Amino acid sequence: MSDPSNSLVLLSRVTKIFGLVRAVLDVDLEVCRGDFLAIFGPNGAGKTTLLRMVSGLTQPTSGSIQFESNDDHSGRDRVGYVSHQSFLYNELTGLENLVFYGRLYGIGKARGRAEEMLVKMGLQDARYQRVGTYSRGMKQRLTLARALLHEPDLLLLDEPYTGLDQHGSRIFTEVLKGLKEEGRTVLLITHNLGAGLELCGQIVIQNKGELVFQASRGQVDASDFERLYFQVVEGGRR
Amino acid sequence: MNQVALIWILAEKDLKVEYRSPQAFLNTVFFALLILVIFNFAFDPGSQATREATPGILWVALLFPGIIQLNRSFQAEREEGTLYGLILSPTDRGVLFLGKFIANWAFLVVVDFLVLGAFVIFYNFSFSVQMLWVAWIIILASVGFAAVGTVFAAMLSSIRTREVLLPILLFPIIIPIILAAVNGTQEILILEEAQFLDRWLQLLIAFDVIFVAAGFLLFDYVVAD
Numbered sequence: 001m002s003d004p005s006n007s008l009v010l011l012s013r014v015t016k017i018f019g020l021v022r023a024v025l026d027v028d029l030e031v032c033r034g035d036f037l038a039i040f041g042p043n044g045a046g047k048t049t050l051l052r053m054v055s056g057l058t059q060p061t062s063g064s065i066q067f068e069s070n071d072d073h074s075g076r077d078r079v080g081y082v083s084h085q086s087f088l089y090n091e092l093t094g095l096e097n098l099v100f101y102g103r104l105y106g107i108g109k110a111r112g113r114a115e116e117m118l119v120k121m122g123l124q125d126a127r128y129q130r131v132g133t134y135s136r137g138m139k140q141r142l143t144l145a146r147a148l149l150h151e152p153d154l155l156l157l158d159e160p161y162t163g164l165d166q167h168g169s170r171i172f173t174e175v176l177k178g179l180k181e182e183g184r185t186v187l188l189i190t191h192n193l194g195a196g197l198e199l200c201g202q203i204v205i206q207n208k209g210e211l212v213f214q215a216s217r218g219q220v221d222a223s224d225f226e227r228l229y230f231q232v233v234e235g236g237r238r
Numbered sequence: 239m240n241q242v243a244l245i246w247i248l249a250e251k252d253l254k255v256e257y258r259s260p261q262a263f264l265n266t267v268f269f270a271l272l273i274l275v276i277f278n279f280a281f282d283p284g285s286q287a288t289r290e291a292t293p294g295i296l297w298v299a300l301l302f303p304g305i306i307q308l309n310r311s312f313q314a315e316r317e318e319g320t321l322y323g324l325i326l327s328p329t330d331r332g333v334l335f336l337g338k339f340i341a342n343w344a345f346l347v348v349v350d351f352l353v354l355g356a357f358v359i360f361y362n363f364s365f366s367v368q369m370l371w372v373a374w375i376i377i378l379a380s381v382g383f384a385a386v387g388t389v390f391a392a393m394l395s396s397i398r399t400r401e402v403l404l405p406i407l408l409f410p411i412i413i414p415i416i417l418a419a420v421n422g423t424q425e426i427l428i429l430e431e432a433q434f435l436d437r438w439l440q441l442l443i444a445f446d447v448i449f450v451a452a453g454f455l456l457f458d459y460v461v462a463d
Contacts, residue, residue, distance in 0.1 A: 057322060059462075077328040085319025087326075089251070091258040103247050104327040130258075146323070 006032045007068065008153060008185055009054060014063035016049050016209075023049040025209035027063070031154065036186045038200035040193065042233055046209040047189045048084075051156050054187065055081045067153075077105060080147030080155045084162060086139055087146060090132030094123055094142050097131055098149060105150035117145040121175065137168030144175060155179065157188045161195060169195065193229060197222050207233050241333050248324075248337020249344070255314065256345060262310035263349065269303040270353040278360050288361075293423035296357050297416060300350050300376065301383065305405050307345055308387035311338060312395035321395070325461055335388060335457035339450065343384035350376045363427065371426045371435075378442040379419040385449040386411050392460050418442045 009031040016024040024046040031037055041047050052058040054065060056076050067078060081087075088097050095114055102110030118124045121141040131139060140160060147155060157176075161169050169192070176199050179186060190196045197203070203220055205213035213232045220228065256263060277295045281288040315321035324334055354372065358365055390408050394400040409416075422438035 055326060057326065076326055079326070081322075081326055083319060083322070085322070087319050087323030089255055089320055090318065091255040092251070096254075100247065100251050101323065101327070104244070104324070104329050106328065 006034075008033050008035075009068075010064075010066045011054070012064050012066070014050070014053060014060045014065060016046070016053060016058065017061045022209050024053070024060075027206075027209075027211055029204070029211060029214075031185060031187060033153075033185055034183045035202055036180050036184075036188070036200045037202040037204060038188045038190060038196040039204045039206055040190070040196060040229060041206035045206045047206050048158055050206065051081075051083075051158050051187065051189060054154070055079050055156055057081075077150060078153045080150070080152035081158075082140075082143050082147045082156065082160050083158045086131075086143045088131045088139065088142060091130060093128050093130055094118060094134070095127040097142065098145060101146050102149050107150060113149060114145075117149055118142075121145045122171070135168070136163045137165070137171060140164060140168065140172060141175060144172075148179075153185060155184055155186045157186060157190075159189055159191065161190060161192045173198065193226055197225055205229060205232050241330065244329055244333050245336045245340060248329075248334060249340040252311065252338065252341030253344060256341070262307050263345070266303045266306045266349050267352055269306060270299045270349065271356055273299040273302065274353070274356055274360050283362065290424075290428055292357075292361050292363075293420050293427060295361075296354070296372075296423060297420050299353055299357065300379075301409075301412075301416065302405070303349070303353075304346050304380075304383060304387065305401075305408070307349070308342060308384075308391040308408075309401055309404055311342055311388070312391045313400070316395050321392075321461070331458040331461060332454040334461070335392075335453050336450075338392070339385050339388045339453060342388050343380055346380045346384055347377060350380060368426050372423055375419055375422045375426075375439070375442070378439065378446060379415050381446040382415045382442065382449045383412055385446070385453045389453045389456060389460055392457070412445075414441060414445050418445070 007030055011027055011029040014024060014027040015022070027050060039047050039050070049058060053060050056079065089100075092100065095111075095118065098114035098117060099110045102113050107113050115124070115127070118127045121144060123138060123142055123145070126134065126138060131142065134142065144160070160172060164172060173195055176186070180199060188196060188200065197217070197220070201217050203213070203215050203217060204211055274295070277298075281291065312321065315324070325331070351373065354369065354376065357363070358369060363369070387404075387408055390404055391400075394403050394407070397403060418438040418441040422435055422442070425432040425435045425438070
């Protein structure tokens, strides 16, 4: 995680304040190419705000977010973002949604790429159905396809398991495992400790805006992680 | 991909969404027709006073229902977070504005032409060359209305009271458009000689250019966090 030539995103003393609320506080974090980093934390810890700042949707109050050697955080097209919302149009079909976003991102053969992503996510049979008729699981896979359409350097996943049943969660985990095997750089926020641990190579715990725990997956005992998580969140810094 | 193609892709998407889920279209048309009917009942249709008030009645029926569409255009983008999807794309924010503005404008023009047809029937006018001039005023006035409306609708889209705030903020800004549209229509329909029609049309064109350019330049700030 410390090889400077492999660094993709570097967050330095990033702080975000909304009125009197300090949502994110002095966060230093380095994400390297190929990292699969899971951020755990209780509700209100500032995880989503942190991800929105990395995506460029929200500007930090202070601190800097640098992509590779760029000083300016302007690489909107380098990030794929899966949030609580799908960013999909319910009145358009799955294929139309992906072709639309593909064109916005300037992908030359947008339709071909969209078809390819639909096959990859197992949605080829539903490509002419309107997204409003999709199940939550199908919609979430299409959301992931939308986020990956332009081959982003960094994939941001904010609670992707929300609203998925066990079957949907399992399919989604398999898709994420595939992304990990491809060597994609992923920043995942989840309350699902089991799924997060299964996938990630790096672990971060955020609480009250601060990053209170950072370790590589190998340093953490999976069977003892829940106890460790509560100890860190309830006990303060580590 | 060139910017003109991107503008069309954005506008086409909005029109397709509206076509497949036409609640806003139907609500807007019915509200406009309702206004025409209410005024028709409220005033004596045969009197000269009513005749002189018809340009004002027409523009009330055209502008107030348009608010429904403007509100709806960004509310729909907020529901599934698609506005964030647009903002995250590398597309220039000014281009996003133009796409949205063109879709809103096209929508308003279609609704307005339907309302104009009903207006001709309800208020005993005839489908003549005069009405082509009124249609031309509608096209021009809708440009400015849609441009300012698109900017304000985007600005207010995350606010709970947006339905109330949009007309309060929008109408004072477009007073020059209302003034030019009503007076221009009056010259065509009521007055025997159209002395100042050129000036009203020039005023509309000037405001259209200003408002579209302002929307294009300011949209980056409007949708920023």
